[in-house]
Amino acid sequence: MAERRFGVGYALAPKKQASFIQATLVNLASERGIDLIRIDMDKPLIEQGPFDCVLHKLYGEDWRLQLKEFSLQNPQALIIDSPESIEQLHNRISMLQVATELEIKCETASFGIPKQTVVYDAKIVSASYLESEGLKFPVIAKPLVADGSAKSHKMLLVFNKDGLTKLKPPIVLQEFVNHGAVIFKVYVVGDYVKCVKRKSLPDVTEENLGKLESYLSFSQVSNLNTCEKNDDKYYKLMNLDDAELPPLSFLTDIARGLRRATKLHLFNFDLIRDNRVGNRYLIIDINYFPGYAKMPNYESVMTDFFWDVLNQNDKGFESLQKVSCEKEVRMLVGNKGYGEDEGTLPVSPLKREEKENTIQV
Ligand SMILES: O=P(O)(O)O[C@@H]1[C@@H](OP(=O)(O)O)[C@H](OP(=O)(O)O)[C@H](O)[C@H](OP(=O)(O)O)[C@H]1OP(=O)(O)O
Ligand SMILES: Nc1ncnc2c1ncn2[C@@H]1O[C@H](COP(=O)(O)OP(=O)(O)O)[C@@H](O)[C@H]1O
Ligand SMILES: [Mg+2]
Ligand SMILES: [Mg+2]
Numbered sequence: 001m002a003e004r005r006f007g008v009g010y011a012l013a014p015k016k017q018a019s020f021i022q023a024t025l026v027n028l029a030s031e032r033g034i035d036l037i038r039i040d041m042d043k044p045l046i047e048q049g050p051f052d053c054v055l056h057k058l059y060g061e062d063w064r065l066q067l068k069e070f071s072l073q074n075p076q077a078l079i080i081d082s083p084e085s086i087e088q089l090h091n092r093i094s095m096l097q098v099a100t101e102l103e104i105k106c107e108t109a110s111f112g113i114p115k116q117t118v119v120y121d122a123k124i125v126s127a128s129y130l131e132s133e134g135l136k137f138p139v140i141a142k143p144l145v146a147d148g149s150a151k152s153h154k155m156l157l158v159f160n161k162d163g164l165t166k167l168k169p170p171i172v173l174q175e176f177v178n179h180g181a182v183i184f185k186v187y188v189v190g191d192y193v194k195c196v197k198r199k200s201l202p203d204v205t206e207e208n209l210g211k212l213e214s215y216l217s218f219s220q221v222s223n224l225n226t227c228e229k230n231d232d233k234y235y236k237l238m239n240l241d242d243a244e245l246p247p248l249s250f251l252t253d254i255a256r257g258l259r260r261a262t263k264l265h266l267f268n269f270d271l272i273r274d275n276r277v278g279n280r281y282l283i284i285d286i287n288y289f290p291g292y293a294k295m296p297n298y299e300s301v302m303t304d305f306f307w308d309v310l311n312q313n314d315k316g317f318e319s320l321q322k323v324s325c326e327k328e329v330r331m332l333v334g335n336k337g338y339g340e341d342e343g344t345l346p347v348s349p350l351k352r353e354e355k356e357n358t359i360q361v
Pocket of ligand 3: 270285
């Protein structure tokens with residue numbers, strides 16, 4: 001009898017497609033009977049296929065309706081993941097809310113999220129407002145919306161009250177927690193969990209706080225390439241190898257808890273170790289369908305995942321969510337373009353900004 005083959009349609013932005021859909025992945029999946037097929041965005045989704053599974057990282061009302069229609073006509077097809085589940089991650093408050101609801105029992109480590117508050121009106125922000133919210137300098141201002149646009153990654157590290165004048169609400173003001181300049185990126189692919197270390201922002205000491213400019217703007221600091229980092233004297237001083245990874249069972253429990261709470265299969269979360277408390281970890285960010293191609297052996301991890309879900313071996317929770325669009329959901333998203341506001345910065349401007357506002361170490 002001929003081997004059963006599966007079709008996995010993918011709908012990804014061009015940059016994502018270029019990084020994720022590599023020949024090594026396509027070939028390995030094909031050897032296991034899984035055909036990765038590009039979905040043509042110029043044609044209606046329902047006219048394409050057949051697909052046993054639709055893998056996507058696209059947003060917007062039109063795409064959501066297309067998925068709904070496809071799902072109604074193909075009730076057996078799996079949608080990874082449902083737009084409603086993904087949407088929780090498009091707002092930096094609802095994103096971390098799920099993490100506060102987890103109960104993780106671990107004797108050697110604890111976890112939580114940094115103190116934070118949401119600001120819709122720049123006029124209310126002052127040093128005394130920060131204090132009333134339990135925050136003190138330095139704080140990080142993050143765009144409330146996290147929709148993958150360049151703008152949604154633009155952060156301000158604010159050192160004093162003068163820096164507060166630069167805020168562009170709606171934003172989340174979050175305590176900056178010293179963490180030894182290392183973040184742990186924990187990739188989750190169904191049951192699979194992989195933690196890698198990346199360089200992060202340097203610690204800010206009380207002493208330096210007084211000497212610094214009022215703010216530092218930055219974007220996607222953990223994604224700066226090695227060459228950019230090597231130019232900087234701070235990064236030359238530190239060695240990522242020195243940082244100890246959090247216990248794997250602890251990370252696996254958090255990952256499983258987040259999977260259950262979000263009903264997502266493909267995401268990563270950024271974790272920092274709070275320097276003030278021994279073995280306390282804080283989740284600062286959760287990203288849908290992150291850059292898996294940077295994960296060691298991503299081809300076999302992804303192929304195993306596809307095989308498991310297509311053969312319904314996905315443990316952890318009962319079944320994949322079908323797209324349910326009964327309730328109207330307001331998508332907090334725009335397009336993935338690079339519409340820069342006047343006075344805002346391009347992706348990864350840390351080097352340029354550091355020349356203006358340098359952290360002393
Ligand atoms: O492009 P990459 O490979 O750097 O992946 C980005 C992720 O990098 P990471 O895997 O964490 O190193 C990145 O994660 P961070 O911002 O580094 O936390 C995001 O997940 C980003 O997606 P979006 O812009 O938020 O929609 C991801 O971008 P997209 O590829 O989804 O556009
Ligand atoms: N509360 C925090 N304390 C210290 N550093 C932080 C904090 N939040 C974010 N960072 C740093 O800023 C970077 C970007 O923040 P993040 O929330 O991960 O945004 P993005 O979605 O753009 O990745 C992180 O990778 C980390 O280096
Ligand atoms: Mg991040
Ligand atoms: Mg993010």
